[in-house]
Amino acid sequence: MRVVRRYMHNALRNYNYLLVCEETQQAIALDPLDGEQMLAVAEAEGLTIKLIINTHEHHDHIAGNPVVQAATNAPIWAHESAQGRIPNQERGLVAGDWVTVGTMQLRVLYTPGHTPGHLCLLAESSAYDATPLLFSGDTLFNACAGNCKNGGNVDTLYETFVSQLQRLPDDTRLYPGHDYMKTNLAFALDREPNNDMARYWQDQVSAIEPDHMPIMTLGQERQYNPFLRLHEPAIRSQLVSHFPHLGQHDRDVFKALRALRDHW
Numbered sequence: 047m048r049v050v051r052r053y054m055h056n057a058l059r060n061y062n063y064l065l066v067c068e069e070t071q072q073a074i075a076l077d078p079l080d081g082e083q084m085l086a087v088a089e090a091e092g093l094t095i096k097l098i099i100n101t102h103e104h105h106d107h108i109a110g111n112p113v114v115q116a117a118t119n120a121p122i123w124a125h126e127s128a129q130g131r132i133p134n135q136e137r138g139l140v141a142g143d144w145v146t147v148g149t150m151q152l153r154v155l156y157t158p159g160h161t162p163g164h165l166c167l168l169a170e171s172s173a174y175d176a177t178p179l180l181f182s183g184d185t186l187f188n189a190c191a192g193n194c195k196n197g198g199n200v201d202t203l204y205e206t207f208v209s210q211l212q213r214l215p216d217d218t219r220l221y222p223g224h225d226y227m228k229t230n231l232a233f234a235l236d237r238e239p240n241n242d243m244a245r246y247w248q249d250q251v252s253a254i255e256p257d258h259m260p261i262m263t264l265g266q267e268r269q270y271n272p273f274l275r276l277h278e279p280a281i282r283s284q285l286v287s288h289f290p291h292l293g294q295h296d297r298d299v300f301k302a303l304r305a306l307r308d309h310w
């Protein structure tokens with residue numbers, strides 16, 4: 047499969063994606079915000095949009111649904127617990143469901159925490175694709191985790207991280223819902239000033255526009271993303287200066303990091 051990514055040039059810094067079957071040129075519109083632009087991209091590339099999927103119900107991930115649906119008749123799928131919050135949602139997906147368009151096969155991960163009805167899509171390695179691809183919506187970002195401010199729950203997000211996202215292979219390529227990489231790397235370095243990989247990537251992306259941000263792997267994220275480095279003694283000891291009563295559990299570290307990032 048092929049991934050077409052478009053940066054939305056909006057204040058929330060969204061990415062929109064078309065997931066393309068290279069054999070049939072059929073596509074999934076993932077989290078369309080600018081429906082007109084998604085249609086224009088599909089037309090320019092000779093693609094037929096067969097399906098709309100929303101990782102979750104926030105407005106900036108569904109606002110383009112009506113325009114795309116009106117032009118393509120594509121059904122709208124999202125997690126079953128988003129039903130009632132996304133207009134015209136036809137199917138409620140659950141963990142373990144497979145989404146098939148052309149030769150593309152994507153597995154549904156139920157990944158609550160940012161919202162109660164959040165899903166991720168995972169393209170596992172196959173005859174068509176050597177490396178797995180994760181479409182993470184607003185759960186896992188480059189160098190950060192999603193916030194829990196608008197209907198989310200940080201304990202639930204922690205569970206999603208440790209029980210699912212942390213377990214994915216190192217070579218998994220990460221496609222998040224927003225570009226916050228520069229800000230998040232600055233936050234990561236503030237937590238771990240001696241993290242050479244965080245500094246290396248901060249240098250690498252400093253002059254890169256969001257349209258051209260690199261696609262990172264989970265193996266790379268594990269080298270600098272504090273939310274994937276909960277065991278790191280440097281992170282823990284530095285957090286104590288902000289949270290003198292920080293507990294010993296990974297969950298305590300995750301929640302402290304998220305609380306700090308909320309106001310950073």
Ligand SMILES: [Zn+2]
Nearest residue numbers: 102104160184
């Ligand atoms: Zn969101």
